[in-house]
Amino acid sequence: MGKLYLVATPIGNDIRAKHLTSYTEFNHRRKSAELIGQMDRGWDVALVTDAGTPGLSDPGEQLVAAAIAAGHDVVPIPGPAAAIAALVASGLPTREFTFVGFPEKKSGARKRELAELLATGRTLVVYESPFRIADLLSDLAAIAPHARVAVAREMTKVHEEVVRGTASELAARYASERPKGEITVVIAPTKNAGEREIGEREPASER
Numbered sequence: 001m002g003k004l005y006l007v008a009t010p011i012g013n014d015i016r017a018k019h020l021t022s023y024t025e026f027n028h029r030r031k032s033a034e035l036i037g038q039m040d041r042g043w044d045v046a047l048v049t050d051a052g053t054p055g056l057s058d059p060g061e062q063l064v065a066a067a068i069a070a071g072h073d074v075v076p077i078p079g080p081a082a083a084i085a086a087l088v089a090s091g092l093p094t095r096e097f098t099f100v101g102f103p104e105k106k107s108g109a110r111k112r113e114l115a116e117l118l119a120t121g122r123t124l125v126v127y128e129s130p131f132r133i134a135d136l137l138s139d140l141a142a143i144a145p146h147a148r149v150a151v152a153r154e155m156t157k158v159h160e161e162v163v164r165g166t167a168s169e170l171a172a173r174y175a176s177e178r179p180k181g182e183i184t185v186v187i188a189p190t191k192n193a194g195e196r197e198i199g200e201r202e203p204a205s206e207r
Helices: 028-040 060-069 082-090 107-118 133-143 167-174
Strands: 004-007 045-047 074-077 097-099 123-128 148-153 161-166 183-187
Touching (some): 004 060, 028 060, 060 074, 082 148, 082 183, 133 148, 161 167
Antiparallel strands (some): 123 183, 148 161, 148 183
């Protein structure tokens, strides 16, 4: 039986192969059946993406599940991922972090999601559309204005950029600036009401 290889590639690079087919969120149900059929006939299939690692917050996870259900081996080939690249370049804590892919699209649900995730005390890493980054930062500033944030754009590409600041500062910046490209947002752990930020030293009078 054929195997499914999950092949991470340099972010933003075009892929050329002898037998290449498009697999997207719009056709993944039909394509999954086609690709599983090829593996059933003994072909090996390699899933690649122009965004680093396939299967991270993209339709590749459905193909992985289908391959496993059909009895095929799934073999990961590690490499670059925008989430990890942004995290280590952010300057924010990396020991414990939560990656959630794309956050909720509606403001109310997004605020609740952010509040719940920040309450865990771990650094948060999310992907976001350039069309929604201003809304995300606005919601974050409303619940944690002093949270330290890094907005990473086009990681490992020609126009790579990492902008750092507080949630309030970046919300103000992106309210009037529409960035382009793939965006990853890294948010440092925040204190709950009445508590100090992680790593913040207590006043001498309280020691």
